[in-house]
Amino acid sequence: MEYTFHWRPVFNRLPDLLEAGLITLEVSALSMVIGIALGLGLALIRMSGNPAIAWFTIGWIEIARNTPALLQLFFFSFGLGAYGIHLTPYMVVLCGMAFNNAGYLAESFRGGFAAIPDTQMKAARSLGMTATQAYLRIIIPQVLRIVYYPMTNQMVWAVLISSLGMLVGFHELAGETQRQAFRSFRLFEFFLVTAVIYYVIVKIIILSSRLIAWRLFRY
Amino acid sequence: MIEITDLHKSYGRLEVLKGIDLTVHKGEVISIIGASGSGKSTLLYCVNGLESIQGGKIEVDGIDVHAKGTDLNKLRQRLGMVFQQWNAFPHLTALENVALAPRIVKGLSKGDARAVAERRLVHVGLGDKLDVYPGKLSGGQQQRLAIARALAMEPDYMLFDEATSALDPELVGEVLDTMRLLAEEGMTMMVVTHEMGFARDVSDKVAYFDEGRVEEIGPPEQIFGAPHSEKTRRFLAKVR
Ligand SMILES: Nc1ncnc2c1ncn2[C@@H]1O[C@H](COP(=O)(O)OP(=O)(O)O)[C@@H](O)[C@H]1O
Ligand SMILES: [Mg+2]
Numbered sequence: 001m002e003y004t005f006h007w008r009p010v011f012n013r014l015p016d017l018l019e020a021g022l023i024t025l026e027v028s029a030l031s032m033v034i035g036i037a038l039g040l041g042l043a044l045i046r047m048s049g050n051p052a053i054a055w056f057t058i059g060w061i062e063i064a065r066n067t068p069a070l071l072q073l074f075f076f077s078f079g080l081g082a083y084g085i086h087l088t089p090y091m092v093v094l095c096g097m098a099f100n101n102a103g104y105l106a107e108s109f110r111g112g113f114a115a116i117p118d119t120q121m122k123a124a125r126s127l128g129m130t131a132t133q134a135y136l137r138i139i140i141p142q143v144l145r146i147v148y149y150p151m152t153n154q155m156v157w158a159v160l161i162s163s164l165g166m167l168v169g170f171h172e173l174a175g176e177t178q179r180q181a182f183r184s185f186r187l188f189e190f191f192l193v194t195a196v197i198y199y200v201i202v203k204i205i206i207l208s209s210r211l212i213a214w215r216l217f218r219y
Numbered sequence: 220m221i222e223i224t225d226l227h228k229s230y231g232r233l234e235v236l237k238g239i240d241l242t243v244h245k246g247e248v249i250s251i252i253g254a255s256g257s258g259k260s261t262l263l264y265c266v267n268g269l270e271s272i273q274g275g276k277i278e279v280d281g282i283d284v285h286a287k288g289t290d291l292n293k294l295r296q297r298l299g300m301v302f303q304q305w306n307a308f309p310h311l312t313a314l315e316n317v318a319l320a321p322r323i324v325k326g327l328s329k330g331d332a333r334a335v336a337e338r339r340l341v342h343v344g345l346g347d348k349l350d351v352y353p354g355k356l357s358g359g360q361q362q363r364l365a366i367a368r369a370l371a372m373e374p375d376y377m378l379f380d381e382a383t384s385a386l387d388p389e390l391v392g393e394v395l396d397t398m399r400l401l402a403e404e405g406m407t408m409m410v411v412t413h414e415m416g417f418a419r420d421v422s423d424k425v426a427y428f429d430e431g432r433v434e435e436i437g438p439p440e441q442i443f444g445a446p447h448s449e450k451t452r453r454f455l456a457k458v459r
Contacts, residue, residue: 117304117306119302119304119306120306120308122264122269122302122306123300123302123306123308123365124308125269125295126267126269126295126298126299126300126302126369127295127296127319127320127324127368127369127372128292128293128295128296128320128324128325128372129292129320129323129324130292133323133324137319137323138308141310142309142310145310217310218352219309219310219311219352219353219354
């Protein structure tokens with residue numbers, strides 16, 4: 001039996017898919033912003049060498065990097081649900097991805113900090129800068145450059161794993177595609193078009209990342 | 220005036236400074252020479268409070284550096300420091316390197332900080348490199364940039380920690396010339412150095428460090444001409 005393609009149902013629903021694509025982009029970007037802040041915090045705490053909280057950061061990083069992202073999402077849906085905490089699908093995906101991003105980014109940040117010679121800090125302090133000023137003006141800008149490409153990769157990764165949202169009832173791009181596809185029974189067409197949309201989103205991220213890097217890093 | 224009395228400093232169990240007494244008067248240039256590991260760098264780090272101490276006292280213009288209430292960030296504005304490792308801030312242009320601290324530490328306006336920075340860079344002979352990033356500068360130029368960066372805070376004292384040791388031989392001269400210029404202008408300086416010619420020509424006093432102690436201190440004619448200590452004599456015979 002030959003499969004005959006029917007594209008019309010997909011094209012009729014294209015506006016819905018594009019809108020869902022924006023939601024994918026939004027939740028990924030937000031999870032990155034939160035993940036960067038948390039990852040930076042985790043890295044700083046871990047480097048501070050305080051044993052009381054070190055185990056907490058190490059635990060976070062280990063779980064985020066060494067267990068399936070899907071299980072991490074499940075933790076924020078069924079896991080918390082078992083304790084009577086019910087997050088909306090949007091929040092489940094946002095929290096799960098922020099958790100995952102933070103774990104990966106913490107390790108990148110730690111490597112970034114380790115790559116800055118400690119004489120940079122000494123030089124800054126010798127000029128009368130406070131520790132905070134030295135971090136904000138001297139250390140972190142250099143770390144951000146080192147972790148810039150790992151961060152871009154993480155953003156791409158975030159967009160792709162946000163598709164797991166469809167398994168926790170979230171209508172981001174993959175979830176919305178699934179819903180439309182089952183309604184129209186044109187599964188193959190729908191998922192093909194959606195794959196193209198993901199591809200375009202990722203390419204846009206990589207291109208704009210290059211553009212920003214070119215504007216930002218003149219040294 | 221920098222007044223160091225009976226200074227003791229240890230890293231863990233290792234005692235690095237074992238009772239240092241040293242006074243630097245306004246306008247003086249003091250060179251500190253001695254074998255590597257004798258505690259010369261550590262002394263400078265203690266003077267501007269980058270390192271804690273375990274005994275004794277350091278006073279800068281009457282301010283006790285290691286006293287509890289001392290505002291180190293304020294004190295360090297009086298003490299410019301140049302390190303052995305080049306440590307220009309790589310993400311900032313030469314001008315931004317020099318202008319940053321005057322702006323965010325002293326609170327100068329952007330325009331004023333820029334003017335100060337420009338003047339200092341011209342002072343050390345980098346007037347044509349304002350918008351260049353350190354990565355494009357030679358080692359000697361980076362060290363002169365570091366000097367300009369310290370000078371921009373208008374310090375009363377300059378501490379040099381082997382500023383020329385990491386440089387290719389042909390670049391040492393330009394940095395020493397800049398340091399010489401500062402000395403001629405009356406800057407008070409503590410100079411840790413292996414450049415015996417510089418120590419002899421520029422210093423008012425030379426201190427020879429041996430294993431965490433000042434073995435001998437005196438005018439350069441004494442140290443290089445007729446050292447009192449046998450250890451000083453042997454050290455100088457080795458380095459020359
Ligand atoms: N941060 C540090 N931790 C532990 N030991 C140190 C540290 N810095 C210096 N030392 C030790 O202190 C001694 C004096 O070092 P330093 O002041 O750098 O000597 P110098 O500058 O005369 O070569 C050396 O034995 C060195 O290994
Ligand atoms: Mg040294």
